[in-house]
Amino acid sequence: MSTIKEVAKRAGVSVGTVSKVINNIEVKPKTKQAVELAIKELNYQPNVYARGLKVSRTNTVALILPTVWHPFFGELAYNIEKNLRQHEYKMILCNSEGDYLTELSYLTMAKQNQVDGIIAITYSDIEHYVSSNIPLISIDRFFNDEVPYVSSDNFLGGQLAAKHLDEAGCQSLCFIGAGSKKENTTRNRKKGFIDYCEKYQKTYEIFDLIGSQSEFHEKMEQFLLEKIIKEHSIDGIFAVTDAYALEVINFLEKHQISIPDDVQIIGFDGVKSSKHDQIEISTIRQPIEEIAKESVAAIIHLINKETIEKEILLPVHFIQGNTTKRQKDS
């Protein structure tokens, strides 16, 4: 690999001049030509480490998430990388697997100057570690007033879900979710749901269990058995994620409950496992492209030391699937 010195020698100019040409600083057209020729001839590529050392900028951003092997995170990672690329940034992918120590090691790496900024989606309590001065954007999680975050408007999503169930003719609604110990913004889905029900005087139930995955499953089936199979006292369900919606659907189908005739269901997320997939269940879709776009825009602003909003809330939309009745007017 040739260096700037060699280019300078070949073009018959000094290194300073070559540097100017590379960085688009004005030089005499003729010298510029000569330099560019030399660059081409030598197939010269600036060494990013030398440059990085000088300007301490790497044009690299780290993306920390639990695992890219997941439809939602996969789509998100794809879009974030795409946006970063458009801004001429590279992306280092970090699968934390939800592990605290792994996340910390990535943060350390970041501090070592390897990246200009971090976009993180984490549910660990890394709060006091993020206090450092490296640009950081959180997705889906509020840390503190120092860390800007980007998220779907989960509250609105909850309202929307309730509204659609209501308008689709459901009489008594139900929210199903697994309350996480970790504080994240998905809690607002429940709040939005309740808000709508209260405002429009809909009867509703809440099933929100904090506990292990298996325990949850069992308790949920018990609950559904009671309320739906026996009492028939619920005809509209809002599940806090599509995954839970799927569980509910499987259970109900096993018990010969017809969807959406007897019970209607709305999930949340609207992820597809690849670009060409189709969504089948009715759901509130998170605007993943938007989340990616806004996160990238935000981190770049931060890197450039520009001020940005501390909270970026993105609108969600209802997607008609086959688990709710179709309406003429909406």
Next chain:
Amino acid sequence: MSTIKEVAKRAGVSVGTVSKVINNIEVKPKTKQAVELAIKELNYQPNVYARGLKVSRTNTVALILPTVWHPFFGELAYNIEKNLRQHEYKMILCNSEGDYLTELSYLTMAKQNQVDGIIAITYSDIEHYVSSNIPLISIDRFFNDEVPYVSSDNFLGGQLAAKHLDEAGCQSLCFIGAGSKKENTTRNRKKGFIDYCEKYQKTYEIFDLIGSQSEFHEKMEQFLLEKIIKEHSIDGIFAVTDAYALEVINFLEKHQISIPDDVQIIGFDGVKSSKHDQIEISTIRQPIEEIAKESVAAIIHLINKETIEKEILLPVHFIQGNTTKRQKDS
């Protein structure tokens, strides 16, 4: 961020000594202690760019693939990153979207010294570009004798599929695939299938169309209609990927063909869209963890200028799903 100089001053030694401590070169225990204390106190992190400039090693590998937003690539990317991390390497993720120019731009980046090596899964003809001297491992695609590649043993997979259909009682088999213009190793799936059939004198048909996606779909349905619905002359299908298997399944179900009673189906890939998914169709599973592991091992060997095998073929396995009949003895 503090520098090596500051550490040296605080520890009362020279920078050379600090450097030695960092790089585990022997120093007097006492000085070592003093230096380590200073490092801790100042929260010193070596600047990777200065180091990179010096040793031209970045401990970073680029992964180029079509898109991480896809179950197979997602799982692969996850595992590759995981393995790289274990070797203290970072991974830059590059979604090429199958675009030639994008792939080239990533290769250029790599040549700029930003990464120590590249793992690529690409179907473009970047052959003459890869001739450069940067370490490169190809997955699933043979370029030339210079570029080592890692792949599933697709030939074996084809054989396995035919064998399982045979042993499950199928009388006349069928291969379904879309021949790509691009040369890749998946062609060997067909060859393996044929090999088994010829060897054991099974009757078989081949549907292998080169053409557009939509055209393929139409022609395939026509073919299935003819052979299965009308003639009943096929009772075992090996689809070249799970995606195609799914298409076949959907079509047959629409026409009231019972699976696996009337027709048995085996796919290929065995991907799950996330760690906790379940596989439902019978399939030949690619050993994704192994592919990841071997690719990483190979690229690191290459970076260390050690010689490696030019071809690494990994065994595949049959996974019992609900689209083939269960057998007692296998």
Next chain:
DNA sequence: TTGTACGCGTTATCAT
């Protein structure tokens, strides 16, 4: 065993 000094390739400042 430890310290000194040079060089890696680039950018930026200051002369020219």
Next chain:
DNA sequence: ATGATAACGCGTACAA
């Protein structure tokens, strides 16, 4: 407009 050169932080050969 261009050239010379210091500085970025580190590793290492060589000197002490």
